[in-house]
Structures are given as C-alpha cells and as structure tokens.
Amino acid sequence: MLRQFVGLISPKVKSLKLLYSFIRKFGPVRIKELSEMTGYKHATCSRLVDELVQAELIQDSGLGESSGGRKPLMYVINPDAHYLIGVEITNLYTTVLLLDAQLTIIGAEKLKMDSQCTGRYTLDFVSRCVDELLAKQSIPREKLLGIGIGVLSPIDQERGVIIQPHLFTSDGWEDLNIVDYLSQKNNTIVFLENGTNLAALAEYRINYWKETDNLVFVSNDMGIRSSMIFQGRLITNQNEMADAFGHMIIDVHGPRCSCGSYGCLQAFSSLPAIRNEVIRRLKRGHDSFLQEKVGAVEEVDFFHILEALEREDTLVLDVVKEAAYYFGIGLSNLIFLLRPDIVICGGTLVPKPLFYEAASETALNRVKHYSNSNVRMYRSTTAYNIVAQGAGCMVLDSFTEENLP
Ligand SMILES: [Zn+2]
Numbered sequence: 376m377l378r379q380f381v382g383l384i385s386p387k388v389k390s391l392k393l394l395y396s397f398i399r400k401f402g403p404v405r406i407k408e409l410s411e412m413t414g415y416k417h418a419t420c421s422r423l424v425d426e427l428v429q430a431e432l433i434q435d436s437g438l439g440e441s442s443g444g445r446k447p448l449m450y451v452i453n454p455d456a457h458y459l460i461g462v463e464i465t466n467l468y469t470t471v472l473l474l475d476a477q478l479t480i481i482g483a484e485k486l487k488m489d490s491q492c493t494g495r496y497t498l499d500f501v502s503r504c505v506d507e508l509l510a511k512q513s514i515p516r517e518k519l520l521g522i523g524i525g526v527l528s529p530i531d532q533e534r535g536v537i538i539q540p541h542l543f544t545s546d547g548w549e550d551l552n553i554v555d556y557l558s559q560k561n562n563t564i565v566f567l568e569n570g571t572n573l574a575a576l577a578e579y580r581i582n583y584w585k586e587t588d589n590l591v592f593v594s595n596d597m598g599i600r601s602s603m604i605f606q607g608r609l610i611t612n613q614n615e616m617a618d619a620f621g622h623m624i625i626d627v628h629g630p631r632c633s634c635g636s637y638g639c640l641q642a643f644s645s646l647p648a649i650r651n652e653v654i655r656r657l658k659r660g661h662d663s664f665l666q667e668k669v670g671a672v673e674e675v676d677f678f679h680i681l682e683a684l685e686r687e688d689t690l691v692l693d694v695v696k697e698a699a700y701y702f703g704i705g706l707s708n709l710i711f712l713l714r715p716d717i718v719i720c721g722g723t724l725v726p727k728p729l730f731y732e733a734a735s736e737t738a739l740n741r742v743k744h745y746s747n748s749n750v751r752m753y754r755s756t757t758a759y760n761i762v763a764q765g766a767g768c769m770v771l772d773s774f775t776e777e778n779l780p
Pocket residue numbers: 621622623632633634635636639641
C-alpha cells in the first residue's frame with residue numbers, strides 16, 4: 376500500500392498516509408490520540424486504522440495498559456512491511472545496510488576502499504550486497520522500497536555524480552551517474568543526498584522526532600559541517616554548502632584558513648587545525664608525551680593526538696580546550712541565527728574527553744543571555760552507521776512524508 380502513497384492521490388489515501396505518518400512518529404499510539412491529532416472522527420479514524428492493519432502496514436504493539444477493562448490497542452508501524460537499503464560511500468569505506476521500516480539495522484556489509492574500488496566496482500559491490508542481504512533474511516524483493524546513498528563529498532544531484540572524486544583512491548567516479556547505474560542494476564528507485572544532511576535526518580527520525588521539529592546537527596572532523604531540520608523538513612539545497620559552518624569567521628585577526636580567509640572556525644577547531652597547533656607548540660619546546668612518541672614533530676598524526684588526549688597530556692588538553700572554546704562560540708552563533716530546540720554534535724572528538732563538554736559549556740553560557748532560550752545539546756549517536764541509516768530513511772520518507780526530493 377505504501378507505493379500508493381506517492382503522486383496524485385485520492386482524499387482517502389491522503390488520510391491513510393497521514394495516519395501512517397502519525398503512527399510512525401508517535402507510536403505506540405491509541406485511536407483516541409490519533410483522532411485528536413488528525414481531527415478525524417473516532418469512527419472514521421478507527422475504520423482507516425483498520426485498513427492500515429489489513430494492509431499489514433501497522434500493528435498493535437501489545438503495550439496498551441488496561442485500567443480494568445479490555446486492553447486498549449496501541450499502534451506502531453509494522454517493521455516487516457517494507458525494507459530499505461542505506462549506503463554510505465566515503466574515501467575510506469563503503470557501508471551497505473539493510474534496514475526495516477523502523478530503521479533498525481537488520482544486516483550490514485562494509486567494503487574497505489582501496490585502489491581496486493573504481494566507481495563501477497564499488498557500485499557492483501553495493502548491488503551484490505542488496506541481493507545477499509535480502510536473501511540472508513529471506514526477504515522477498517517486492518518488500519524492498521529502494522536504495523538511499525549518502526556521500527560526504529560534494530555531489531551534483533541532477534547528474535547523480537560525485538563532484539570531487541579525486542578524494543577516492545581509485546578512479547572511474549568522474550561522470551559515473553550513481554543513481555542511474557544502481558537503479559538499473561537493482562530495478563528500484565535510488566536517491567542520492569549529502570551525508571551530513573542524512574546524519575541530521577537519522578538523528579531526528581530515530582532519536583528526537585517526538586520531541587522537536589527544529590534541530591541542528593554539526594560535525595567536526597577534517598571539515599566542520601552543519602545541517603538542519605526546520606519545521607520537520609530537512610533543509611537541502613543544490614549549492615553544496617554543508618561545510619560553510621566551518622568558514623564562519625570567529626576572529627578576523629585569526630590564522631589563515633584553507634579557503635583563503637582569516638580566522639574561520641575551520642582554522643581553530645577542525646582536526647587539521649588542532650594538529651597544526653599541537654605541532655607548533657611542540658616546536659616551541661612545550662612538554663608533551665608526544666615527544667617520546669615520534670622522531671620529528673611533523674610525524675604527529677591524529678591517532679597520536681587522540682591517544683595523548685585519552686592520557687590527559689597537558690599540551691594536547693590545552694590545545695583541544697582552546698579548539699573547543701572556539702567551536703562553542705561558533706555553535707552559539709549558529710544557535711542565535713537558527714534558534715533550534717536541539718543541537719546534536721558529531722565527529723571524532725565528541726566521544727573523547729573534554730572537547731564536547733568544553734564546547735557545549737561555552738555555547739550554552741553565551742545563549743544564557745536569553746533567559747527564555749531552552750536549547751538543549753546532545754552528543755550524536757556514537758554508531759558509525761548514522762549516515763547510512765539516514766540514507767535508508769530518505770527512501771521511506773519519499774513514500775510517507777512530503778519533504779524530500
Ligand atoms: Zn575558511
């Protein structure tokens with residue numbers, strides 16, 4: 376029935392679609408609540424819900440608590456009604472997930488990207504995984520709704536291609552229309568979207584959907600990226616500016632950034648900026664456990680820095696604290712501008728000591744100026760599959776919500 380939710384639909388199918396969406400968002404939920412939320416009469420709601428049950432799209436969760444009489448029915452979506460494939464392609468790994476309709480990971484495959492991973496080789500691997508993952512779980516092909524793909528490199532959505540394929544160790548990505556190639560091979564619909572947007576979408580749908588419809592997701596790794604859900608819609612554009620947050624100027628007298636400007640957040644808080652500052656201080660003779668770790672200071676890499684951070688090395692702690700302070704200033708600027716209810720921080724440093732605590736403290740201290748602001752900050756889900764989960768979610772959303780391309 377989900378396939379009938381797309382395109383020009385009758386008022387009745389529209390109502391079914393709306394109810395399915397409410398149950399997906401608020402489930403386990405009773406008919407009484409659904410009737411209040413939709414404004415449909417109790418009897419109408421009951422009849423429509425019954426139709427969704429008959430189509431096996433929703434089911435009773437069995438969670439209703441009886442207050443003496445019969446146990447009330449509490450509906451949730453049926454996770455087994457449809458399945459999704461979520462893919463993340465990066466220059467390090469390609470991840471393929473099989474997800475059920477509740478976005479639970481049913482199966483996963485990973486490909487380490489090396490010199491043999493040309494565009495076609497990688498997409499053939501994805502197609503093979505689709506067959507194998509479905510077969511392993513004995514899921515019939517008709518239950519697959521489609522394939523979603525997330526990439527962190529810039530993409531041209533219209534042509535379905537990755538714009539900066541030089542980041543990959545192998546070639547064969549230029550002019551390869553990922554969307555067409557995969558949809559022909561797998562005979563299903565395929566969507567391509569920016570990875571940061573998909574991480575925001577997955578966090579929203581899986582963890583925060585019931586709480587808010589306005590959230591911001593930021594991540595700090597080699598680059599600093601942001602994405603936003605506004606009034607329940609993922610904000611996307613064709614301009615590929617996911618890393619623009621990193622080029623917000625924090626100090627006009629600051630260090631030169633890779634973009635040519637001075638004092639961008641990227642030049643203070645990103646992993647390369649932290650590494651540069653650690654090396655600068657080592658060269659000045661500051662004490663650190665890193666001195667025993669490497670021969671020449673230039674050999675210091677991100678793994679050394681993360682290890683030093685875990686060991687509470689004073690030099691690295693100082694540098695990370697400063698980077699986090701600037702990141703917090705950047706975050707507060709973002710909060711003032713976008714006024715989200717929730718900010719989710721992701722990236723390599725977030726699960727490590729100090730960075731997240733210092734950054735969120737700085738941001739929240741600045742926001743305190745507005746006493747009625749109740750913005751909350753959270754760490755991103757530590758699972759590494761959040762982008763691929765978001766990619767699968769995008770496919771389901773294309774049938775049930777009306778907020779995606
Ligand atoms: Zn910059």
